[in-house]
Amino acid sequence: MHLANYLGYLCQTEFDLADGYRKVGEAHAQEADVYYITHTLAKQCESHAEKLKSFVDRYGEEKPEEPELLYHEFLDQTRSGSLGLLRDMQDLYLVASACDISWTMIGQAAQGMRDGELLEVVDSCEVETSNQLKWLRTRMKEAAPQTLIVAS
Template sequence: MMLPVYLGLLQGAERALAESFRQVADGHGAEPDVYHLCQTLAQQCDQHEQALAPAVERYGERPDDEPDRLHAVAMCDTRTGPVGLIRDLQDLYVLASMVDVTWMMVKQAVLGLRDDELIGIVAQCEAQTSVQLSWLTTRMKQAAPQALIVAR
């Protein structure tokens, strides 16, 4: 069974996304909505990682023996200015998309296992990740015109 590989991948991805949301919050603290929402979304990711703990205990966790092609790496710094903000939000979107699709694959596996407890955890976390992606999309749309058209 390869579910333990994806449970570990998902925990690591949620951890990296939480760290990245905090990095963007700190780097763009002058934007109050970005600061506060990113802190809130980071806490959600922390909760997702913790919610997976019983499943990891039940099914285990193991590294994949395949070479890493795509893995979740937290952002180590942020850019400055309006264009920097939209680029950082775009980076968050890519990472959140990876988390989202990993939740989807884990969901398919647990539906097959008929693990009702894990199905509930996945449903809640997957829904919150979808909201995270929606906020990122909305915020990029809001910031893009000024960042890309107005000369600085």
Template sequence: MNLVTYLGLAYHAEQTFADSLRTVGQGHAKHPDVLFTCQALAAMSDEHVERLTPIVQRYGASSGKDVKEPERLHADGLAEVRSGPVGLLRDLQDLHVLGTLVQTTWTVVFQAAQALRDDELIELCEHASGQNSRQLSWLNTRLKAAAPQSLIAA
């Protein structure tokens, strides 16, 4: 069964997203809304990783960290932030791309969970997808707010 591969992808994608949110929040801390919202959004992804771990174990891996993903099935996170207004805009855009990877991964896993009638995994997928929608919504709103200042006024 290849589901464990996608469970590993969900695990890694959520962890990368959380780490990247924290990096951007700290790197753009002069914008308090970015700092505190990124911390809150990262906590959501941390919860998803925590809840996913026993499910990954149930499907045969010792932890989400141990799942071997095929080449190019993962995304690199943001290790550092860019400076200035355009830097914030690009960092938010990169976070949105990572969040979209998380979203599509949960969509795929949800389809498998339904086919398997795995109620625990279905509930996690629904919960994580709902929170991920909130994460993406904030990123999209913050991108819209930052764009005029970054692209015209700066």
């Protein structure tokens, strides 16, 4: 059973996303809304990861060998300026998408395992992850015309 592997993957990716939000927020601190919202969302990701930890343990005993190439590197550096903000937010969008689809898959597994507690965690967290994606999309849409047409 690979559920523990995937729980571990999502847990790590939520931590990576939290780290990514903070880095992007710091790099674009002059955009006050980006600064504060990324910091709020970083905390949200960490609380998702914390909630997953006990399930990693619950299913950990049956965990097979770590499969190859499960983890990937995200967001090692940030950019500056208005175009940099768009690209940085697009990177965050990719990581948040990885979390979003992972929640979907783990939700399916939780139903299969009749694990009501895990399902409850999935239900509350996946809404927040989907709102994170919605925010990234909203904010990028808002900035795109000015950045792509006017800024030099």
